[in-house]
Amino acid sequence: MNGARGAAPGRIRIIGGSLRNSRLNVPxxxxxxxxxxxxxxxxxxxxxxxxxxxxxxxxxxGTGALGIEAxxxxxxxxxxxxxxxxxxQALRDNLERLKTRAAQVTAADAALFLQGASQPLDxxxxxxxxxxxxxxxxxxxxxxxxxxxxxxxxxxxxxxxxAPALPSNWQLHREGRAGEVRLALYRRALPxx
Numbered sequence: 001m002n003g004a005r006g007a008a009p010g011r012i013r014i015i016g017g018s019l020r021n022s023r024l025n026v027p028x029x030x031x032x033x034x035x036x037x038x039x040x041x042x043x044x045x046x047x048x049x050x051x052x053x054x055x056x057x058x059x060x061x062g063t064g065a066l067g068i069e070a071x072x073x074x075x076x077x078x079x080x081x082x083x084x085x086x087x088x089q090a091l092r093d094n095l096e097r098l099k100t101r102a103a104q105v106t107a108a109d110a111a112l113f114l115q116g117a118s119q120p121l122d123x124x125x126x127x128x129x130x131x132x133x134x135x136x137x138x139x140x141x142x143x144x145x146x147x148x149x150x151x152x153x154x155x156x157x158x159x160x161x162x163a164p165a166l167p168s169n170w171q172l173h174r175e176g177r178a179g180e181v182r183l184a185l186y187r188r189a190l191p192x193x
Contacts, residue, residue, distance in 0.1 A: 012065055015041055017072030022098055026063050027090045031129050034063045035157065039178045043155060044069055046174050046185050047123070050153060051075055054122040057147065059110050059138060064091040066125040066155070068100065075123070077102040083109045110138055118146035127157040135164030143167040143188075152188040157181060 011023040012034045026034055035043075043066075044051070052074040058067030059081050067078035080103065082088040088107035095103050106113060110128065124142060128134040135158060142148055153173075158164055160180050170186040177183070 019072035
């Protein structure tokens with residue numbers, strides 16, 4: 001679920017692209033923390049040169065704000081994965097209301113989802129619930145199970161003072177801090193054989 005403190009429950013807005021100023025309904029669920037607007041604004045400024053036509057995965061999607069922002073700004077497709085069935089249904093409802101295409105929502109545990117059939121993706125949003133500490137395990141699965149294109153981008157959101165252990169071929173491209181959140185964008189390099 002998206003990790004920065006946001007406006008849960010209630011509504012948050014998409015801040016750029018074709019869906020700019022559209023509102024997302026946010027259900028009142030424990031641990032659901034939408035990524036804050038200023039964090040999304042910074043991240044999508046970083047991603048602007050690579051987003052058009054990208055295939056994306058919003059893992060631990062929560063409200064889906066990151067993936068919907070990507071669709072709004074030109075991503076070709078987004079696969080949303082959210083384990084809480086109520087959050088997944090709210091996400092489906094928001095996508096339907098916004099008439100978005102090229103979006104698919106799967107209600108599943110992220111680790112179990114990554115064990116399934118994979119396709120190499122251009123961009124992955126890795127923002128699991130902070131309390132569960134899943135960054136390292138999910139990152140290893142993304143790398144080992146064929147989910148990442150040769151030079152994929154991976155966005156990792158974590159607590160302000162935590163830099164999770166990630167695969168050695170993920171090279172830090174940009175990072176910042178906003179409130180209690182560390183935002184970091186990595187670029188995948190091919191692992192050395």
